[in-house]
Amino acid sequence: MNTEVIEILHGRTNPMIDPTLHAWGWEVPVYLFLGGVVAGLMILVPLLELRTGDKSRAFQHIPLLAAVLLSLGMGALFLDLEHPLHVYRFYMTFQPTSPMSWGSWILILVYPALVLGWAGGLADETRSWLSRLPGQGLLQQLVDLGLAQRRTVLWATVALGLGLGTYTGLLLGTMAARLQWNTAVLGPLFLVSGVSTGAALLLLLRGEKDRSHLLVRWDSMAIVVELALIAMMMIGFSTGGAGGHLAAASLLGGPFTPWFWSLVVVAGLLVPLGLNLMELRHRMAATLASPLLVLVGGLSLRFVLVAAGQASSFALLH
Amino acid sequence: MSAPTSQAPSLYAMTMDSRKCVGCSACVLACRAENAVPPGYTRDWVVKEIRGEFPVLSQVIRSERCNHCVDAPCVAVCPTGASFVDEHGTVQIDRDKCTGCKACIAACPYDARYVHTDGFVDKCTFCMHRVARGEDPACVSVCPTESLHFGDLNDPESSVSRLLAERKVTVLHPEAGTTPKLYFLS
Amino acid sequence: MSENKVWLNARRAEELGIRDGEEVVLVNQDGVRSTPVKVEVTQRIRPDCVYLVHGYGHDAKGLNFARGRGASDARLMSRVKIDPIMGGTGMNVNFVRVERTVA
Numbered sequence: 068m069n070t071e072v073i074e075i076l077h078g079r080t081n082p083m084i085d086p087t088l089h090a091w092g093w094e095v096p097v098y099l100f101l102g103g104v105v106a107g108l109m110i111l112v113p114l115l116e117l118r119t120g121d122k123s124r125a126f127q128h129i130p131l132l133a134a135v136l137l138s139l140g141m142g143a144l145f146l147d148l149e150h151p152l153h154v155y156r157f158y159m160t161f162q163p164t165s166p167m168s169w170g171s172w173i174l175i176l177v178y179p180a181l182v183l184g185w186a187g188g189l190a191d192e193t194r195s196w197l198s199r200l201p202g203q204g205l206l207q208q209l210v211d212l213g214l215a216q217r218r219t220v221l222w223a224t225v226a227l228g229l230g231l232g233t234y235t236g237l238l239l240g241t242m243a244a245r246l247q248w249n250t251a252v253l254g255p256l257f258l259v260s261g262v263s264t265g266a267a268l269l270l271l272l273r274g275e276k277d278r279s280h281l282l283v284r285w286d287s288m289a290i291v292v293e294l295a296l297i298a299m300m301m302i303g304f305s306t307g308g309a310g311g312h313l314a315a316a317s318l319l320g321g322p323f324t325p326w327f328w329s330l331v332v333v334a335g336l337l338v339p340l341g342l343n344l345m346e347l348r349h350r351m352a353a354t355l356a357s358p359l360l361v362l363v364g365g366l367s368l369r370f371v372l373v374a375a376g377q378a379s380s381f382a383l384l385h
Numbered sequence: 386m387s388a389p390t391s392q393a394p395s396l397y398a399m400t401m402d403s404r405k406c407v408g409c410s411a412c413v414l415a416c417r418a419e420n421a422v423p424p425g426y427t428r429d430w431v432v433k434e435i436r437g438e439f440p441v442l443s444q445v446i447r448s449e450r451c452n453h454c455v456d457a458p459c460v461a462v463c464p465t466g467a468s469f470v471d472e473h474g475t476v477q478i479d480r481d482k483c484t485g486c487k488a489c490i491a492a493c494p495y496d497a498r499y500v501h502t503d504g505f506v507d508k509c510t511f512c513m514h515r516v517a518r519g520e521d522p523a524c525v526s527v528c529p530t531e532s533l534h535f536g537d538l539n540d541p542e543s544s545v546s547r548l549l550a551e552r553k554v555t556v557l558h559p560e561a562g563t564t565p566k567l568y569f570l571s
Numbered sequence: 572m573s574e575n576k577v578w579l580n581a582r583r584a585e586e587l588g589i590r591d592g593e594e595v596v597l598v599n600q601d602g603v604r605s606t607p608v609k610v611e612v613t614q615r616i617r618p619d620c621v622y623l624v625h626g627y628g629h630d631a632k633g634l635n636f637a638r639g640r641g642a643s644d645a646r647l648m649s650r651v652k653i654d655p656i657m658g659g660t661g662m663n664v665n666f667v668r669v670e671r672t673v674a
Contacts, residue, residue: 071436073434073436075434076433078413078430079496080427081427082426082500083500084496084499085496088490090487090491091491148486149486149500151484153482156482156484162464162465165462165463165464167464167486168464241462242458243458243562244493244561376491377491381495381558381560381561382496384560
């Protein structure tokens with residue numbers, strides 16, 4: 068630790084950059100949250116069907132909901148762009164070293180998977196209801212294709228969900244310049260958080276009770292893994308040189324400490340885990356409290372990390 | 386500095402002699418004028434580090450800018466290819482391709498980039514438009530103490546090559562692992 | 572810069588219990604009080620001096636940038652000593668004490 072007395076007079080006062088970086092506002096955490104929820108939905112709902120063997124009537128429109136949520140997230144990203152007229156430039160190239168480039172293309176592939184997943188998962192009554200609407204030919208083609216390739220579509224959806232959930236963490240985790248994000252744990256952490264928040268959303272919308280116990284179990288497992296990953300992240304920071312120490316300190320006494328522990332860990336992970344276990348052990352009536360807290364925790368995790376990461380510049384190490 | 390030869394590819398770098406820098410900020414003003422930098426923004430800046438306790442004090446003054454790193458993370462994260470390394474090893478931005486996503490801003494360990502008021506991301510370009518004419522970058526040419534030098538690392542006779550061979554050299558935050566090409570002489 | 576700050580030696584600030592960025596008022600030997608100004612704790616000044624960038628903290632309405640921002644060093648120079656031969660004005664005869672605005 069450098070205990071020398073040092074004063075630094077810095078002549079740069081660029082807006083958004085100084086005194087500490089604050090270039091990304093609410094748009095990025097909101098997108099990361101929605102992307103995570105959608106990734107969770109894309110992993111859980113197909114796995115539910117593959118595991119139980121039958122399609123869920125209650126969740127048949129989840130792919131559409133996922134498409135809407137993802138579009139809202141992409142809308143937030145669009146609002147974040149400083150030069151939005153150039154947005155098409157994302158789709159004129161593929162940059163393999165850029166997680167953001169990976170993400171833009173994954174997002175493009177997600178939509179057809181969701182549409183086919185929705186078309187192939189419609190209950191008979193819904194399909195006959197929809198057959199009264201215009202655009203029948205197209206809908207019937209989608210349904211036929213969706214049904215014929217059901218397993219492929221389901222597994223593709225799971226794979227794309229894994230990619231979507233992981234890349235949201237890699238967006239931050241590959242930036243060694245920001246000490247708070249300099250951990251390999253962020254990719255898996257955001258994926259597991261996405262699964263947990265996706266499960267929470269499904270629990271809020273749940274219909275059949277037996278399916279909900281499966282979801283509560285999966286949500287609880289995801290929460291436990293998330294807690295383990297956060298612990299690994301803190302250990303990695305604490306043993307990771309001066310930069311790591313700074314990152315650990317920011318969550319253990321620095322300005323982000325209260326938000327991280329209260330909203331993300333206690334309210335977002337520990338309390339819902341406790342409520343879930345009580346529901347599973349004692350067959351207690353399910354409440355909305357646990358899934359709502361998980362969603363608040365997931366959103367808070369991203370807000371805290373995006374803010375803390377921007378503030379954690381190399382300039383702090385002198 | 387002589388006009389670039391057309392034989393071997395150049396690898397441009399800059400040296401900054403903190404023993405000669407007096408912190409006058411002429412480099413800052415010259416750059417802003419030369420590159421039409423919007424008011425309130427800057428592509429280069431002066432940093433003063435004061436160490437010790439009064440009255441036993443020491444001071445280092447230096448002029449900083451984009452380091453045009455060999456392993457530039459800003460280029461790696463750019464999703465549109467707007468940030469790229471040119472044939473002379475300098476890091477440049479194609480304004481037409483920039484969407485203003487700011488990934489590069491977050492990726493820079495030196496916080497050397499900023500968002501231009503016109504919406505694209507901007508930074509020091511090593512004044513390549515001047516270099517193409519055989520001139521030094523604006524900051525180098527106005528420095529009253531000649532503390533800044535610019536040149537080709539692949540040319541052993543260039544001022545930067547000779548200075549790097551003769552002097553004690555450091556870079557900022559080598560632990561970032563980006564291999565910066567703005568060298569500080571002490 | 573948007574305001575000036577009064578430079579205070581770091582050791583002196585510690586003795587006075589004043590932290591960096593705290594708001595203070597400077598009061599000179601004739602009881603003239605400055606407008607409130609933030610402290611910049613620094614090693615770059617002697618313990619028996621304070622420093623203010625000149626030009627801030629004015630009253631005149633027309634000086635709409637300087638008015639209300641920081642403190643005026645000129646106001647605190649209520650005494651001068653005139654050189655008897657050439658009439659030059661010595662202003663280094665003013666002394667201030669530092670008062671915290673929040674106790």
